Amino acid sequence: MPAAPAAASRPQQPPDHLSALAVASLICSVFVPLGSIPGIICGHQAKKRMRRNIFLVGERMANAGLLISYSVLVATLTLAGIFLLEHWYNHPVKVLRESPTALTALQWRVVDEVIMGENEDDHDVEGQMHHTTTSKGKPCHITNRGGSFNYTMKVLPDRKMTLNCRYSGDEKKNHEFDIAVDDQIIATQNLMAIAPDHFVDVEYKIPASLTRGKTQVKVEFLAHTGKMAGALYGCQILKR
C-alpha cells in the first residue's frame, strides 16, 4: 500500500506563536487602575516583537490591551485630577481676624453664630464629656479625651455655606478632632501650634449637598481616640 506522498513532500513551516506580551497586556489592562501602565508597556512591546517576528501572533489582543489600558489610564488621571482639585478646593482656610475691622467685615456673611458661654444653650449644645470653660481669658468649649459636642446651627437652604471656627493658635498636642455636619465629616483638625500667639479662624467649606434645602444642621466636633476636641472659642455659619 503506497504511502501518502503529498504530505511528505510539503516544505516545513515554523508554527505561529501567540505573543505572551500581548496576553500580558490584555490581562494587565483589566486590573484597573494599577494594571494600565504595565498593560500599555506590554502591549507596545508585543506589537514591536510581532513586527520583527512574523510567526508571533496576537496583535488584536495587544491592541485590545492597549485600548483598555489607555482608557483606564485616562480615566484614572481624570479622577485623580478631580480628586486633587476637590481636595484643594475643600481644604480649610486659616484666617487671622483679630482686628475689630476684620471682625466687622465678616458680619455680613454670618448666618448663625455660637458665642461661647452666652448662647450655646440656644444652639442645643450636647455631647459627651464636654464643657464650657475659660482659657486664655476667653470662654471656650472643649471636651475631655474622646469626647464630643455639637450645636444646631442655622443655614440657608439655597446658598453654599462655610463653617468658621475660632481656635487658639498655640494649642499643644492632643487637640485633634473631626468636624462633621449632619453626620458627614467635613474636616479633620489638629490644633497643635497652628498660629502661635494668635486666635485664628479656620473656615471649612460645607458641601452644598449637606445644606441644600435645609434651614439648620448639626455641627459636631468629635475628638479622636485619646485626643480632645476644641478648645473652640467661637463658631459661625457663613455665606460662602
Add this chain to the structure above:
Amino acid sequence: MKTFQKFSLLLALALTLNLRAAAGDGAKFSGIIVDTQGNPVAGATVDFYQYPVRMGFGRSDLVAKQHATTDGQGAFELPAFSGMGVVVVKKAGNAPVWRTWYAAPPQESQKIAFSTSATLAGVVVDEAGRPVADAEVWVASALNKARTDIGQPNFVFGNIARELFSAKTSADGKFRIENFPGDAQAMLLVKHPGQALRQTANPLRYDELPIHAGQEDITLTLDPAGIVTGKVSARGTDQPLAHAVIALQPASQMGYFSFDMSAVVSAADGSFKISDVPTGAYQVMATFTNEPIADWVADPVPVKVAAGQPASNVQIQAYKGGIVEVTVRGKNNHDPLAEAGVSVNSEDFNRSGSTGTNGVVFFRVPPGQLTVFANKPEWSQAQAPATVTEGQTTSVTIELKAAFKVTGVVRDASGAPVAGAEVGVYPNYSGLGSGAKTDAHGHYELSWQQPTWAGSQNRTFYLLARHSERKLAAMQEMDETTKSLDVTLKPAMSVSGHMQDAKGKPVTEAIAYISIHQENSSYTISREPVHADEQGRIQAEALPMGERYGWYVSAKGYGSAHQEMEAADPKADHYDFPPLVLKLADRRLAGRVLGADGKPAAGVQVWMNGDGQPNGNAITDTDGQFAYDAVCAGPVTVSANLKGAYGSAEAMGGDTNMVIRLNARNTYTPQAPQTLTGTVYNSSGNPAVGALVVVTPSWGEINTAKTDTNGDYSVNWQTQMGMRDAKYFVIARDVEHNLAAIEAIDTNKTQVTLRLGAGLSISGTVQDATGKPLPHANVNLNMMAGNMGGMVDYQPIKVGSDGAFTIPALPMGQQYYIYASAKDFGSMSKSVEKNQSRTNSIQLSPFKLKPADRLLAGRVLGAEGKPLPGAQVNINGNGQPNGNLRTDENGHFQFKVCAGPIQIYAWSQSGSGQNNSGSAQARGGDTNVVVKMGVRQQPQRANAMRENPLKLQPWTLTALVTWPLNHKTGTIVLLSLQAAVLLGTAGGIFWFTRKRG
C-alpha cells in the same frame, strides 16, 4: 439588733413624751373594763405606770403612778394622766390585761377587755439536758396584739411583767405560768445561780416575741454562765471610783431583754462583778450619776464572756473629759424651757437627760465633736454641733419653736361630720405622736412641728385625713399659719400587691409602710404598717386619689423591697403593684474589722445594707469579729466606723470571712462647725423678714436659717473635707420677691450683713425626646463656688404638670449648673455662665431626656478573669441616667439606659481590704459587656461610640482607601465586572488561538 433599736426608739420616745406628764396638763383617762363576753367587770384594779420624770442611768423601769378600781359598771377614771404610760388591769379569775399609750393621752373612754387565760409551760434543762430545779422563770416582756395609739403593740416588761407572770421549776425542771393572756406573746428569762439562758436566734421583728400563749412545750436551756469582773478607776492615778453604774451592752444581735442584768454599781474600791452573764461579746459601760454634773466619763470597754470562764479583769479608766452645758429656750421669747429632752451624741458616746427649771442640763462627755439634740412635746426639735475640749465647759444654746396647732372638722361629701377619721400632718417630722382621730362631731385637734434642719423651711405640708372603713380620704395643703382647717373626705383609692418569695410562695408575714411621692421626694404616711393576709396580699385603703404611692415592704426572715407607682392617675381608684419578690434572709455574714495597723479592731460599729437586704448593725468583739445571722443572698455593703476611722467592704450574703480595713487615709476628721450671724436687709434698707440664708458649698446635712422679724439670722456651717482652698459664700434669698444677696466668707468671719438686690430666676422645662412634659422629673441646681459646685437650695425643685420649673431668687453673676433627670429616662445638664446670669430671668431651652429603654448588661471579672460577685458598678455618660448597683453572685450586672455611649466603672474591695477597679465603654443595648478589674478601657474615639458612625470626608485619601470597606455592594459590583472582563479575555484568547491553530 433591730429589736434593740426599735425598742430603744420606743423607750426614748417614752422618755420624751413622758415629760409631758410632768407638765400635768390635767387630761383625764377613763375607760370600761369588760370580760371576754363583753360584760362590765366590777372591782377590777387598774394600775397606771409611767417612767420616772427624770430617768436614772442604767436601765430604768416603769413605776406605779395611779391606781383605780372599777365600779359596778366596770368604769374607772384616772386623774391627771398624760404622756406615755402603761395601764395594767387585774381581776382574780382573769388573765391580766394591759394597754400602752406612747403618745397622746386617749381622749375618749377606753374599752379594755380581758382575754381568755392561757398557760406557758415547759422545762428548764442544763447544757447536758438535765432538768434544773428551783430556777425562777418569768416573763421578761410580753405584748398583746391590740394596737396602740401609734400602731405599736402593747408591751409590758420589767418588774411589772415579772410580778405578773413568774414561776419556779419543780424537781423535774418543769414550770407552769398560769393566767397568761390568750392573745399575748412573751419572752422568758430564767435565773439560776451560775447559769444563764442560752441565747436563741434574734427575733427579726420587735413586735414578735418567741413564746406564744398556750405553749406548753417550752424548753429553756441553761448554759454555764460567765462572770464579768473589773474595776473602775481614774485614768492616770488609779484612784478607785465608787458608785459608777455598770451595764453590759450586747455587741452583736441580741434581743433587748434576752438576759437579765440588773444594774451593778461599783464598790468603794471601784470593783464590780456581774454574774450569770450568757456567753457572748459585750461592751462594758460605766456611767456616773452625780447631779447635776457627772464627775467622770468613761469609754466603753469590749469584753468577751466565755461559758463558765470568768472574764479577765476589766479595767475601766474614767477621765474628766469636758462638760457640755446645754440651755434650751423658746424661740419666740427666749425663755428657758424646763423638762426638755436633750441628748448628746457622738460616734461612740450617747447620753440623754432633761433640762431643769432653768432650761439647763449638763453632760460630762469625751472631748471631740458632738451633736446636741433637744426636743420637747408641743415644741419643735432642733440640734446643734458642739466641740468639747478636755477640761473645758462648752455652752450650747438651742432654741425650740412652739409646735403649731391646727383644729378643724372632718366631713363627708354630704357635709356630715365623720367620726374616727385619722388626721395627721405630713411629711411628719414630729415623731410618733403627731396624729389625731376625729371625735363624734368630726372634730380634731393636733399639734405638729416643722423641723429646723436643712430642707424643711420651704417644705409644703399637707393635712391628710383618712377613714379606712369608709374608704374616704382627703389631703389639703397647709402651712404654719393654718390654725383651722376643715376637710371634706372624698372617695379614696387603694393600692394592693402580692408579696412572694423567689419560688412564688406567698410571704404572709410581710408588712408595708405606705409612702407618697411629692415634690421629687417620698415620705411615709403610715402610722402603722399594713400587714399581708394569708395569700401574701397587702392592701392599703383610704388613700387620696390622684397621688403617686409607693411602699416599703419587709418581712421576718426576708429582706426588704420598695415599690413605687410609675405615675399618679387622677381617675384611678385602685392600683395593683406587680408581685414583689422578697429575698429569703437565710444566710450568715461574718468577718473582721482590722485597724489601720492591720490588727483586729474591737468595739467598732459595723452596719450593713444593700439592695433588698435587711438593715443591721453590730459591734465588733475583742477579736474584731462581727456577724449577722439573717442576710439575703446577693451583694451587701458592710461599713465600719471607729473614732473617725472609716472602712467599708462589699460582700455577698453567706460570706463569713470578710475583712474590713479601717483605712487611715479615710480618717474623717470633721472640721469645727462655725456659726455665722448677721442681718439681711432689703433694697430699701429695712430688715428682710423670712429670707432664707445658707452657706455653700456644703454636702450632707447642713444648717439653713430664716431671718427673724429683725432680719437677723444665725446659721451653722463648716468647711468641707478634702476641699482645700475652696471658696465659701453666704447666700440670702427672698424667694417671694426674687431677691438675693451673696457674700464671700472665710473661717474668720462670724458676722455678715447682707443687702438683698434683684435676683435671677432660672426657668426651664423637662420633656421627653418627643416634647411630652415630664412632670416627675428631678431638677437640681448647683452654683459654682470657686471651682466647686454647691447647692443653694436644699428643697427639691418643683416641676409642674407641664414639666416646667422655676428657680427664683438666685444671686446674679454666678455660674450655675442645672441637672435634670427622670425615672426611665436619661439625664441632661445645662450651664448658665456668669455673663449670662447678670439678668433677672433666664429661660433655658427644654431639657429633652432620652428614654432609658435599652438594656446594658454584662459582667465584672476579677484580675484573674473569674466572675466577681458583689462588685460595685457605676454608669455614666452624657444624656445617660446615672446608676449604680452591685454585681450578683455570677458577677452580672444589668441597667436600663439610653441609646448611645456609656462609661462603666466597677470597683470592689478584695479580702485584704485593697480596692480594685476597672472600666469599660459600651453602648446602650450592649448586653455582653465585660469589665475586668485592673483594666481601664480608654474612652474610644467619639465617632466609634456613635449610634451611626459618621460618614468620612470625601476627597481624602482615607475616604479613597476605605471606600471599598464602606461600600461593599459597589466593591462587589466592580470586582464582578472585573472578573467578567477577565473571563471574557481568557475566553477570547482561547477562541483566538483555536482559530489560529
